[in-house]
Amino acid sequence: MKSILRTTETFVNTKIAIKDILLWNENARFPDKYFDENQQKLIDYMVLNKDFRIKKFAKEVVNDFGLPQVEKIVVYFDGKSYIVREGNRRLATYKLLANPNLAGREKDFFRKLSENIVIDDEYMLECLVCKKEEDCERIITRKHLKKNNEVSWQDTERARHKIRTQIGKRTDYLKNTISTIVRKLDIPEDGKEKVLGRGFVTIFWRFFIGNIPARYFKFKFDNKNELLIADAKFIGKLKVILWDVINKNVDSRSHNKNKDIEKYLAEINDEKIANISNEFERIANITNGKRLTDVGENKTIFSTETPLISVRKTAITKEVTFRPFGDEKLVLKTGNVNNIYSDFNRLYTYYEANKGNISASFPAIFRLMLRLLVEAASGNSTRDFSKYVKTNFAEAKNSLTPDERNTLSSKSCDDSTKLIQLLKAGGHNYKDSNDLNQTLAMSLIIGQMIKRTDGKS
Numbered sequence: 001m002k003s004i005l006r007t008t009e010t011f012v013n014t015k016i017a018i019k020d021i022l023l024w025n026e027n028a029r030f031p032d033k034y035f036d037e038n039q040q041k042l043i044d045y046m047v048l049n050k051d052f053r054i055k056k057f058a059k060e061v062v063n064d065f066g067l068p069q070v071e072k073i074v075v076y077f078d079g080k081s082y083i084v085r086e087g088n089r090r091l092a093t094y095k096l097l098a099n100p101n102l103a104g105r106e107k108d109f110f111r112k113l114s115e116n117i118v119i120d121d122e123y124m125l126e127c128l129v130c131k132k133e134e135d136c137e138r139i140i141t142r143k144h145l146k147k148n149n150e151v152s153w154q155d156t157e158r159a160r161h162k163i164r165t166q167i168g169k170r171t172d173y174l175k176n177t178i179s180t181i182v183r184k185l186d187i188p189e190d191g192k193e194k195v196l197g198r199g200f201v202t203i204f205w206r207f208f209i210g211n212i213p214a215r216y217f218k219f220k221f222d223n224k225n226e227l228l229i230a231d232a233k234f235i236g237k238l239k240v241i242l243w244d245v246i247n248k249n250v251d252s253r254s255h256n257k258n259k260d261i262e263k264y265l266a267e268i269n270d271e272k273i274a275n276i277s278n279e280f281e282r283i284a285n286i287t288n289g290k291r292l293t294d295v296g297e298n299k300t301i302f303s304t305e306t307p308l309i310s311v312r313k314t315a316i317t318k319e320v321t322f323r324p325f326g327d328e329k330l331v332l333k334t335g336n337v338n339n340i341y342s343d344f345n346r347l348y349t350y351y352e353a354n355k356g357n358i359s360a361s362f363p364a365i366f367r368l369m370l371r372l373l374v375e376a377a378s379g380n381s382t383r384d385f386s387k388y389v390k391t392n393f394a395e396a397k398n399s400l401t402p403d404e405r406n407t408l409s410s411k412s413c414d415d416s417t418k419l420i421q422l423l424k425a426g427g428h429n430y431k432d433s434n435d436l437n438q439t440l441a442m443s444l445i446i447g448q449m450i451k452r453t454d455g456k457s
Contacts, residue, residue: 015127018123022081023092047106054096057090082127085140091125100114170225175205177226233273243280323345325344326447335454337450340369340372363436367433374446393445410441
């Protein structure tokens with residue numbers, strides 16, 4: 001160990017040669033069977049598993065090789081060896097560049113890549129050596145569970161950065177120009193933040209990026225890549241799109257093809273522009289420059305009591321009339337699955353009797369409980385319940401009535417992949433988890449799964 005920079009009671013900042021640092025075989029990235037494997041087996045797994053994106057990362061390491069190492073490798077010294085606790089993927093990549101033979105069948109890729117830099121087993125990495133294992137765990141938790149308490153850049157912020165650093169493409173200039181126009185509109189800040197923020201921005205840009213929007217809005221770029229808009233009605237049309245995006249009158253499923261985009265844009269007529277402009281004016285009068293939530297309107301952000309004439313509306317969805325898990329009362333074996341199932345039904349009965357006095361966010365709890373139910377049924381302590389769902393979905397679906405299967409389809413949970421995504425999103429996307437009808441539809445198929453795996457014979 002060389003070049004100690006700073007010593008405290010608990011940590012040591014230093015540089016260590018990559019040959020002297022071991023990969024951590026109990027890293028959460030490795031399945032349980034790798035916990036006692038040797039270093040070569042760990043490297044093999046990382047190279048062959050596409051989720052690690054080792055080859056792509058190696059290219060980035062080579063491209064940025066002259067830059068200072070911003071993030072230190074976190075290392076624990078167990079009295080004999082230096083074991084990396086945070087930075088296993090980075091360490092493996094440096095080892096592969098220093099010794100391409102470690103890469104097996106990918107050795108030629110790493111050998112060719114390493115010719116662009118000077119690196120060997122003595123290459124020194126900046127490390128933070130922890131004297132206590134619990135301090136390593138605290139750092140890992142902060143990075144991987146709390147994401148270092150960072151807020152990632154949003155789409156428009158990334159575009160703005162690319163323009164400022166002169167690496168922006170025309171799409172970035174377009175996004176920057178239109179987002180600037182949106183932010184200058186006389187509409188509540190809630191609306192601007194919502195449409196340009198996470199969850200809405202993807203569908204919003206579909207109406208502005210590509211050949212069809214370029215022709216429709218008469219977009220052109222000058223010799224400095226600045227966007228020029230020749231459509232005299234652009235602001236009015238922009239407001240219509242904003243309205244529909246915010247009120248969820250458009251979505252990525254029904255507007256994911258060019259013909260859908262072209263049809264939608266063609267339907268924006270003068271009457272619709274006038275109606276929406278009037279609504280924005282009404283809202284501006286209500287808010288008087290404030291955020292809409294500050295004046296107590298708690299429906300959709302631009303909700304109106306009287307529907308607009310000629311404004312596109314989403315289809316009215318029939319309210320779900322069945323109870324959780326269907327009409328059949330499940331008889332389950334004693335244990336966690338039965339306990340969660342029973343608690344779900346009791347809590348739902350309470351909700352039905354008291355929902356007039358309960359917040360609109362309450363139904364998200366039911367989505368979380370479904371995830372807990374599936375985790376308990378899978379018996380997997382790592383909470384990777386995907387295999388359980390994929391194994392049991394088809395037979396469970398066959399047990400449903402045609403009407404129940406139609407309900408699954410209408411609520412986007414009619415195959416195992418969709419159900420897994422909805423269960424995983426339920427742990428962090430509380431807004432979408434409030435869709436009680438979808439949650440009850442999910443309970444139909446999950447009920448049949450747990451009946452198969454945990455029902456009393």
